[in-house]
Amino acid sequence: MMLGQNEDSKQLAIVKAKYGFDKPIGTQYLYYLNDLSPLSFHSTSKSDYTYLRDGKYTSSKLFTIGNTTTVLKFPYLRESFTKQGKKVTQVIGETLPNTFVLAVSAIVIAIILGIIFGIISALYKDTWIDKIIQILSTLGMSVPSFFSAILFAWLFGFVLHKYTNLEMTGSLYELDDFGERMHIKWKNLILPAIVLGIRPLAVVIQLMRNSLLEVFNQDYIRTARAKGLNEFQVIKRHAIKNALNPVVTAISGWFASMLAGAVFVEYIFGWNGLGKEIVNALNTLDLPVIMGAVLVIAIVFVSINILVDIIYTWLDPKVKLQ
Numbered sequence: 259m260m261l262g263q264n265e266d267s268k269q270l271a272i273v274k275a276k277y278g279f280d281k282p283i284g285t286q287y288l289y290y291l292n293d294l295s296p297l298s299f300h301s302t303s304k305s306d307y308t309y310l311r312d313g314k315y316t317s318s319k320l321f322t323i324g325n326t327t328t329v330l331k332f333p334y335l336r337e338s339f340t341k342q343g344k345k346v347t348q349v350i351g352e353t354l355p356n357t358f359v360l361a362v363s364a365i366v367i368a369i370i371l372g373i374i375f376g377i378i379s380a381l382y383k384d385t386w387i388d389k390i391i392q393i394l395s396t397l398g399m400s401v402p403s404f405f406s407a408i409l410f411a412w413l414f415g416f417v418l419h420k421y422t423n424l425e426m427t428g429s430l431y432e433l434d435d436f437g438e439r440m441h442i443k444w445k446n447l448i449l450p451a452i453v454l455g456i457r458p459l460a461v462v463i464q465l466m467r468n469s470l471l472e473v474f475n476q477d478y479i480r481t482a483r484a485k486g487l488n489e490f491q492v493i494k495r496h497a498i499k500n501a502l503n504p505v506v507t508a509i510s511g512w513f514a515s516m517l518a519g520a521v522f523v524e525y526i527f528g529w530n531g532l533g534k535e536i537v538n539a540l541n542t543l544d545l546p547v548i549m550g551a552v553l554v555i556a557i558v559f560v561s562i563n564i565l566v567d568i569i570y571t572w573l574d575p576k577v578k579l580q
Contacts, residue, residue, distance in 0.1 A: 376466025398460030
């Protein structure tokens, strides 16, 4: 694939030797771990497989023992097979910010509207307002993201285009009409952010409603009301903070999954993010990009879970950071 129509046995052997494809799978795996590790070991022998000699990444040499050099470097995710030797870190660096903007926008929509509608649903329990909100939230959880994306793109980007002025597809940065420079088009963010935020919005509504109803039955809420506090003060100062624990858990999980689960939404709306890049890499069997993207997403999951554990100590005094 990398050689294209110019492939011959000699060039193929050179490529295999360069990337270590001529070695056993176990050895290739160890080489990959060595590239990922900040502290890595490389042979000074010219015949050995090494990126240090080719200057593929910036490193600091620590010490040399015999033919082995130990270096300290930034994790190296290899090069893309289909982008003319472009580093995977460059590919991810160009697309991840777009996905991050999309995920943050979607989660903000889900948090704000979810908490508001969850509070309204709890305050008007078993009324027609509560039932409508419950029906809409159940529908939001049931509809797959790819179907919502197609529906919203068709309805608001095509049928109602003259009223909404929204496009069916588009990314955050697009070329101007003269094709000379990139400029930001914030309106392209509206539809994908709403679609991506529908399912977490529905979950937040349900969790906020049920958690708030449970908190309303606690003794300290009855005590606050008995002291003469109005309902707004009771909700604001006593109920909401204690009802947010399950919501924070859900939001953290959804935000992390959005960075990975935005694949369908980004692909349908033509949003140039990490999700769309993963689909393109799968279609072209660009394995370094796929593996690099999966590793980045895994790091995001772990980091967000750690951050949520820290936030718990602020939300719930009973949780102590050991």
